[in-house]
Amino acid sequence: MRFWQPRSLRCCLAAFVLLLCGLPAWAQSQSTQTNGAQAAPAPATISLDTPLKVSGPSPDDLTAGDPSGTKTGSANDVVASDPKKGVTLTDLVNQVGQNRIGINFTWTLVCGFLVMFMQAGFAIVETGLCRAKNANHTMMMNFMVYGFGLFAYWVCGFAIQMGSAAGTAMLGGASPLNGEFAIHLLGHDWGLIGTRGFFLGGATYDVGVMVLFLFQMVFMDTALTIVTGSVAERWKYAAFCVSSIVLGAFTYPLFAHWAWGGGWLAKLGANFGLGAGYADFAGSGVVHSVGAMTALAGALIIGPRIGKYNRDGSANAIPGHDIVIVLTGCFILAFGWFGFNPGSTLGASGALRISTVAVDTMLAGCTGSFGAVLYMWIKYGKPDASMSGNGLLAGLVAITAPSGYVNTRDACIIGIIAGLLVCLSVEFVDRVLRIDDPVGAISVHGACGLFGVVSVGLFADGTNTVKGLFYGDPGQLVAQLIGVVTLLGVIFPITYGVNLLIDIIIGQRVSAEDELEGLDIPEMGALCYPEFVLKHQPVPSGAAAAD
Template sequence: MINHILLTIKKREARRYFVTYLGGKMAGLGLVVAVVYGIVWYFGAHAGASPLHDAAVKAQDVINPVNTMWTLLAAFLVFFMQAGFMMLEGGFARTREVSNIMIECIVDTAICGITFYMFGFAFMFGAGNGWIGYHYFFLQGVPHTYGTTGIAFMAFWLFQFAFADTASTIVSGAMVGRTSFKGDLLYSVGVTGFIYPIFGHWVWGPNGWLATMDTPFRDFAGSTVVHTVGGVAALCGAIALGPRLGRKFRRDGGGMPPGHNMTLAALGAVILWFGWYGFNPGSTLSAIDFEGIGRIATNTTLAACAGSLTAVAWIYRRTKKFDTGISINGLLAGLVAITCPCYWVSPTGAVAIGAIAGVIVVVAVDFTEWIRVDDPCGAFAVHGACGIWGTLSLGLFAVGNYGLPRPNGSDASVVVKGVLYGGNANQLVAQIKGSATITAFTLAASLLLMFAIKYVRQLRISPEGEFEGLDLHEHGAPAYHPEYAYMGYSALPAGKTTGGSLAPSGVREPAGARELVDLT
């Protein structure tokens, strides 16, 4: 039959193509048959294996790789939050400092990676005592898997690096617009290399003293370890810097200057929200605990929604306006607050925690205004104040139905129950003790760090540089080319331009353009 078909094909090239095509089809069919036969043979050969052998194969060949891939996926999501921070801070900033924010976030990440590799990870997760670790410097002598998790050690390092990077980036949000680039580099080393890992060791490190109390202090994904530390350090940086030039506070007849681009800020907030699905669910370090992952993701979503709605409603009572900026910080407040208790609370509890966070973030912004601290992005209000609230909320809202995540699933032998669900006050007391301790130590260490950098005259740029703008003064180029700032202005006749104008040739400079450039 094939010969008959070949004879009916007149052209030699067509016959050659047909033979090649038919051969490929037959080879593909043979490969499919071979694969099916191989699968049948494999399962048939192992059908008589003992249950113990099956369990060993499952634990070694399935659970650990799956958990490792889950941890890596979560690490990628958390790392992508850096894009969110760039957009958020850039949107809340003025036009003349956007480029500075972009490079600052990039270089901060690079510094964090090197310092966390050299000694930060060792301080935080290395074996040592209850106060500090002193193994795994430069990632030397690390095992193949981390602890009892079974995940690849380097995957765990990457996940924790992304957390450390987040803590450092939070700090920059309160220091926008007047921090020298050298100062950025110096405090980044201090936060990611020392402050964050040492205090984090007390909670997440082997034998950390807060984690080994009679009633352990618990922080599932970092309301305290990441966000309170970052938020309090941000507050200290803003205090050491002082306000931006020309900044008037509400009690002096002024208020927070508006950000230059709410579109960027809103985009950044949504990117951060998306990244939080790696931050919180990924902290299980186990894809096998699928019920816990689903619960965490749901609680994370509901807390963000409740936080945003409550914050918008709270501000509307005052201004009769639906404020975009507060809607952004409200959803971030809910996300920060739920980060600690997300594994142990119900969806209803998550809504309550997020809603209260939405009020707290507004009150905290008012507080920083009242004490005349210039925090352009609300870093302390969002991360510091709401991180403290989220940590304490565990002692109130933990339902008592969930234990701890383990590589093979959830360990129900250790149940966390809050006061509002019939538990005693022990967990709440432990949360208060842990939160107060880390807040106080972070405050002291961060003030020391920031004022030390200020003492050597590296923290703040000169008044002339601040007036010129960090983009030009520190980096020699703006984020936006000047011609785009004047798009839409009326053109003059050819050859006639406004003398000394800031606008491009042939474009009329509008009234007040110089004042706008100076202020933004």
């Protein structure tokens, strides 16, 4: 009876628990001793060419169908280099490598297709922000810029930009792209242009090079289509054709080579100890700012539309004709941006940061439109629709460069700053500088593009090779600022000179009569909306002098 007293019971339970806990440890130690006592087995030697004894489902199994998806995709689908011998380890390893590159090809191509669709977004945004009498002309510029740009880029643009891009591991190496013209100055090599890949001929007739070409081409075309917005409603079509070809063939590829093709900007880190060198993940500088530099040059040379400014310099608002297609175009662009930024990893296998890039892109676009709506609502009492669209685009443009290097909190901050910046910039360009930009392209792509470049130097958190000022590396900010000043001090003068030459030879601006009538009939030969009755617009004083 004394054994069952509570005190004794507790002692027994405690002993039992200790035994239970100790038993596995004792067993493990015994097992270790036993294993240690045995001699380590000799590693099995497996020849890479030994056929593997694996088999998938039988043909009969597959004939019955596979509703659950557990039989499709098996050892049967690994291709043997010698069918008589069967699948070897070499075959298996090659298959793994090809699968990796195949995944990256597919990812990059699909993202490139998304970016190509952005052309439609730009086309309808710009057309909607212009007047109905110029809709055909504006659409036709956006439509044909794709073809002109593509052709020019195939002829020489790609070679200048990516002619020395060998070593693009995500796409299998792109080894034929191995030529660069560089000058040796101040103890360093300064890569200026690539020299392989003209007409995609010779050794560049290569599957990896083709993927790179397609993806880079649609980026280049995005830069070209920025220009058509800022000089819309007064740009002579012939001048547009020549200007677009030069931009796609030379000006854009030049800066793109410096930044992305292994040129001197990309090597600022290695040569001068400036962080990781100029970093522009998806092109706030390379794509958007280069396009905006040309847009600014064109707007300066061509001048404002008739009726935009009064004699005292005050500005008149010239509203667009269809806000529905403007905002639809903004949605198309936001969708296409999922190809633009996450696609810039050039692969999905081994680049799982694509998820962060995509989320950063969404957030910055969203907070960009917040910023613009707040600004307009507070200042003017209404959330302006076109500025909301521009705010979305401003956030997306600004996050393009840092999207691969920043966390989601910083992406939100970048977006909201861009949303406010675009409103301030539109007002500054319109009222202080008196530069007529019908769609706000200089502000969206120029001001916010340059801000995006700088934001890499501030917000990059170091989780993906690049670390900005706020995370401890001021050198990265210096590299980014050198990129900004190169855009202003080299790319702008080049593109201004080219467009000034076109103005002298062809003439950039349409006649005042054509401008007042609308460019659809004089330049394109057909109205966009033939069943509409267009309101007569009186000729302002001074119009005759425009010709």
